[in-house]
Amino acid sequence: xxxxxxxxxxxxxxxxxxxxxxxxxxxxxxxxxxxxxxxxxxxxxxxxxxxxxxxxxxxxxxxxxxxxxxxxxxxxxxxxxxxxxxxxxxxxxxxxxxxxxxxxxxxxxxxxxxxxxxxxxxxxxxxxxxxxxxxxxxxxxxxxxxxxxxxxxxxxxxxxxxxxxxxxxxxxxxxxxxxxxxxxxxxxxxxxxxxxxxxxxxxxxxxxxxxxxxxxxxxxxxxxxxxxxxxxxxxxxxxxxxxxxxxxxxxxxxxxxxxxxxxxxxxxxxxxxxxxxxxxxxxxxxxxxxxxxxxxxxxxxxxxxxxxxxxxxx
Amino acid sequence: xxxxxxxxxxxxxxxxxxxxxxxxxxxxxxxxxxxxxxxxxxxxxxxxxxxxxxxxxxxxxxxxxxxxxxxxxxxxxxxxxxxxxxxxxxxxxxxxxxxxxxxxxxxxxxxxxxxxxxxxxxxxxxxxxxxxxxxxxxxxxxxxxxxxxxxxxxxxxxxxxxxxxxxxxxxxxxxxxxxxxxxxxxxxxxxxxxxxxxxxxxxxxxxxxxxxxxxxxxxxxxxxxxxxxxxxxxxxxxxxxxxxxxxxxxxxxxxxxxxxxxxxxxxxxxxxxxxxxxxxxxxxxxxxxxxxxxxxxxxxxxxxxxxxxxxxxxxxxxxxxxxxxxxxxxxxxxxxxxxxxxxxxxxxxxxxxxxxxxxxxxxxxxxxxxxxxxxxxxxxxxxxxxxxxxxxxxxxxxxxxxxxxxxxxxxxxxxxxx
Numbered sequence: 001x002x003x004x005x006x007x008x009x010x011x012x013x014x015x016x017x018x019x020x021x022x023x024x025x026x027x028x029x030x031x032x033x034x035x036x037x038x039x040x041x042x043x044x045x046x047x048x049x050x051x052x053x054x055x056x057x058x059x060x061x062x063x064x065x066x067x068x069x070x071x072x073x074x075x076x077x078x079x080x081x082x083x084x085x086x087x088x089x090x091x092x093x094x095x096x097x098x099x100x101x102x103x104x105x106x107x108x109x110x111x112x113x114x115x116x117x118x119x120x121x122x123x124x125x126x127x128x129x130x131x132x133x134x135x136x137x138x139x140x141x142x143x144x145x146x147x148x149x150x151x152x153x154x155x156x157x158x159x160x161x162x163x164x165x166x167x168x169x170x171x172x173x174x175x176x177x178x179x180x181x182x183x184x185x186x187x188x189x190x191x192x193x194x195x196x197x198x199x200x201x202x203x204x205x206x207x208x209x210x211x212x213x214x215x216x217x218x219x220x221x222x223x224x225x226x227x228x229x230x231x232x233x234x235x236x237x238x239x240x241x242x243x244x245x246x247x248x249x250x251x252x253x254x255x256x257x258x259x260x261x262x263x264x265x266x267x268x269x270x271x272x273x274x275x276x277x278x279x280x281x282x283x284x285x286x287x288x289x290x291x292x293x294x295x296x297x298x299x300x301x302x303x304x305x306x307x308x309x310x311x312x313x314x
Numbered sequence: 315x316x317x318x319x320x321x322x323x324x325x326x327x328x329x330x331x332x333x334x335x336x337x338x339x340x341x342x343x344x345x346x347x348x349x350x351x352x353x354x355x356x357x358x359x360x361x362x363x364x365x366x367x368x369x370x371x372x373x374x375x376x377x378x379x380x381x382x383x384x385x386x387x388x389x390x391x392x393x394x395x396x397x398x399x400x401x402x403x404x405x406x407x408x409x410x411x412x413x414x415x416x417x418x419x420x421x422x423x424x425x426x427x428x429x430x431x432x433x434x435x436x437x438x439x440x441x442x443x444x445x446x447x448x449x450x451x452x453x454x455x456x457x458x459x460x461x462x463x464x465x466x467x468x469x470x471x472x473x474x475x476x477x478x479x480x481x482x483x484x485x486x487x488x489x490x491x492x493x494x495x496x497x498x499x500x501x502x503x504x505x506x507x508x509x510x511x512x513x514x515x516x517x518x519x520x521x522x523x524x525x526x527x528x529x530x531x532x533x534x535x536x537x538x539x540x541x542x543x544x545x546x547x548x549x550x551x552x553x554x555x556x557x558x559x560x561x562x563x564x565x566x567x568x569x570x571x572x573x574x575x576x577x578x579x580x581x582x583x584x585x586x587x588x589x590x591x592x593x594x595x596x597x598x599x600x601x602x603x604x605x606x607x608x609x610x611x612x613x614x615x616x617x618x619x620x621x622x623x624x625x626x627x628x629x630x631x632x633x634x635x636x637x638x639x640x641x642x643x644x645x646x647x648x649x650x651x652x653x654x655x656x657x658x659x660x661x662x663x664x665x666x667x668x669x670x671x672x673x674x675x676x677x678x679x680x681x682x683x684x685x686x687x688x689x690x691x692x693x694x695x696x697x698x699x700x701x702x703x704x705x706x707x708x709x710x711x712x713x714x715x716x717x718x719x720x721x722x723x724x725x726x727x728x729x730x731x732x
Contacts, residue, residue: 016562016594017525020317020396025586029598030557033539037611037653061586062598065551066543150389153348157384175384176721177410177635179417181557181596182650182712186719200398202389 021209025058028197030181031160032062035142035195036069038185042142042195043100043135045314046072048084049260050217051146051198053091054206057215058197059144060095071098073140075131077123077262078105079241084260087218102134119245122264128313132168135192142185144195145314150202151290154306160199166190168312194314203258203290204283211276221279223256223271234267258290315391318524321400321415321448323439324425329456333425333494334388334401337516340501343390385415394520409669409684410635412439413724416446417710420524423452423515428461428491432474438669440475444482445631445686445726447706449527451479452488454515458507459493465509481672483703486522490515528595529705533561533569534622535615536652536698536708541600553584553600554609559652559707560700561617562594563601571607572614572624572698578603595707612654614698622698622708628658629728630702631667632689632713634681636722639715641681641689647722651697651711658713661731662690681723690731702726 018026035042044059046052059068074088092099104123107113112133113126135143149156159178164170166188176184185193198206210217228235229248235255236242241264244250255268256279273279305313324330337343388399400415402408416422422443426436436453443451453475461467468491479487490499491507492515498504501516513521538556543549563569567580583593584600593599601615609615616622634641641647641660649658666678666687681687702709713723 015525016528016530017316018597020315020391023317023596026557026596026598029586030538030596033555033598034653037539062555063539063541064584064586064600065545065548065553066541067545149387153386156386156388172384177414177724178721179414179712179724180706180710181418182710184650184712184714184719184721186648186714188719200387200389202391202396204391205396 021212024201024205028058029062031197032059034183039142041140042070043073043140044070044144046074048088048218050206050221053215053217054209055144055146055198057213068097071100073100073102073134075127076101076103077127078103079123079263081220081263083218083220102130104130119243122262124262124265128311132312141192142195143192144197146198147196147314148198148201152305154309158196160196161185162194164192164194170309207276207280207283211280220257223254223274225252226255228253228255228268236267237263239263315396317396319398319419320421320423321402321419322423323402323412328425328427329494330425334399336494336497336500338390341390341392385411392520409633412442413446413633416443416448419448420527421450421452422448423454425454425456426471428455428457428467431471434670437478440479441482441669444484447703450486450522451484452490455489455491456494458491458498459496463506488518529560530594531561532620532700532705533563533617534559534708535563537609537611537613538653539611553602555600557598558593558595560595560705562592564592568618569615570618571609573696576607577618578605578607622700623730624696624698625730626693626696627730628691629731630689630725631686633686633724634683635724636720637683641723642679648714648716649693649711650714652708654697656693656695658691658693660689661692664688699727701729
């Protein structure tokens with residue numbers, strides 16, 4: 001793979017070929033600039049996961065040497081990993097960008113949502129309300145998300161520009177056709193558009209790009225020893241936010257996280273991949289999707305993601 | 315590794331999903347949990363075999379009704395290329411979906427059932443592929459196993475299709491006899507077709523030359539966004555950001571900016587990797603000029619002796635994408651072309667084209683959903699365009715309903731009215 005060089009050269013002559021990472025990068029940057037030009041108040045949804053980290057990296061490139069012209073927003077369940085909070089705050093101060101934190105705890109305290117109880121309790125679903133409330137409160141009319149089409153089959157039907165009505169709902173049967181690189185961001189007041197600049201990236205592309213660009217990611221993506229329990233065929237980390245049932249056994253395993261989300265529903269995989277290149281090897285060889293392996297939220301039903309997305313989820 | 319986008323056209327009956335399933339499966343891009351989920355659903359639906367179409371049909375309604383509603387995008391990679399498949403459904407809203415999927419495709423695969431030969435829909439798909447200027451067309455003659463791998467049958471189809479294709483503007487046409495179900499000539503060349511001298515489908519996808527399909531002659535940079543850092547380090551920096559839509563730009567090049575007509579020189583080209591000595595499509599860059607001139611979004615940077623047409627009167631083939639409304643003379647719509655948005659008045663519909671027979675109906679005065687016609691538009695501001703056949707980026711536009719904000723039309727520019 002061509003890395004480092006802007007284009008490959010053949011006997012010193014230019015051949016006008018872009019590597020797939022450069023082509024994906026160009027497409028994403030085009031989308032960032034288009035949104036910055038046509039929307040009044042865009043915001044970049046930042047979770048501290050690898051996709052939003054790559055998205056942020058691309059956003060900084062799109063407007064260099066100026067600062068990116070929109071803030072970040074973290075929908076914080078309060079149940080995240082400490083390493084991720086630390087990463088978020090460090091990155092924000094490095095870039096000097098504004099961070100808006102919308103807290104699920106606040107939504108619970110104000111009675112907008114009710115906390116789930118029981119062993120499978122998670123704040124994952126509650127995020128939708130917090131997200132939609134925050135978009136409305138700040139008047140954001142475009143929200144960049146790091147979702148990729150290869151992640152999940154409902155997402156395979158997503159557009160780069162995904163229209164949301166004034167309830168934040170997605171209507172997959174009635175989407176705007178998207179042709180060439182001409183994006184239609186028109187909307188009425190109260191409606192907004194979700195923007196997915198990474199639509200055409202795969203999990204492998206993300207890791208290859210992280211390697212090529214030498215992008216820093218939270219340490220929990222790399223193999224480490226951790227106390228976990230086996231639940232629903234996944235390794236769940238022992239945190240303050242999960243309740244261990246009597247029959248569940250706590251053990252120490254060498255694991256890493258393939259996705260980073262709410263600690264109550266994001267499982268780890270057993271791994272000894274301690275470097276980005278080892279992760280790339282692992283991802284290339286793996287036979288299970290990242291969400292299938294590690295996300296309890298997508299396993300709830302066959303159309304779990306579609307249902308949540310219709311309501312306004314990420 | 316290069317990236318290639320291709321569109322597949324055909325209905326479930328042609329074995330399109332089986333073919334995509336096989337490409338994904340053989341390139342290890344289908345994962346166990348996806349396969350298991352699809353097997354579960356197939357069983358619940360009472361099917362004998364795992365229906366690989368369920369892999370791409372991601373929405374609940376699609377699975378319930380057994381139809382494909384929308385374009386689905388699928389990804390796979392081999393050591394040679396990364397592929398993006400735009401899987402377009404064959405039946406419901408076929409034209410709208412295929413036009414969408416075809417608009418960015420480097421190649422289209424048209425599936426033909428060897429038993430049935432060239433059908434109306436094969437002709438329709440091929441016509442749309444040629445209208446959208448997909449540079450490479452592959453006719454995959456599928457289900458060869460069901461015609462005993464007959465060379466004679468294959469040749470008949472090649473001849474029949476070739477006769478029809480001669481009426482289209484197709485530059486690169488390749489025929490491949492395959493069986494998606496059995497795997498013949500999909501990944502490996504098959505021993506069942508010793509009479510076939512060509513390559514397997516995957517080999518063709520991996521090697522067909524696509525980097526010269528882009529326009530590398532007519533330098534075009536539609537200004538997307540003006541970058542002014544206002545920082546101490548970059549106090550005087552004024553960069554014009556955009557994606558190169560044609561040609562090659564270099565520092566030192568003489569340029570002219572439309573619509574003002576001001577001339578200047580390129581001082582520097584900044585890319586995501588830093589300053590570059592050349593930029594070409596589809597790179598996203600930021601250029602600075604040697605002179606301070608007033609440039610904003612929607613302007614076009616080009617070379618003094620190679621400028622796009624600048625006109626408010628445009629003739630184009632338009633595909634109508636809207637269910638509820640139709641296009642008629644007198645209609646007023648918003649038009650988005652490169653980074654420029656204007657309003658447009660429909661002056662005339664010259665004819666409507668029958669996508670099955672290529673017959674031109676000059677009596678027609680409206681375009682409804684999935685219909686294609688030749689249309690004359692007058693815009694509120696000049697657009698800077700090239701013929702679509704010369705440049706897909708500067709030759710295309712979309713039409714937007716100003717009341718509903720929906721995307722209602724897709725246009726391919728022919729030129730200015732005679």
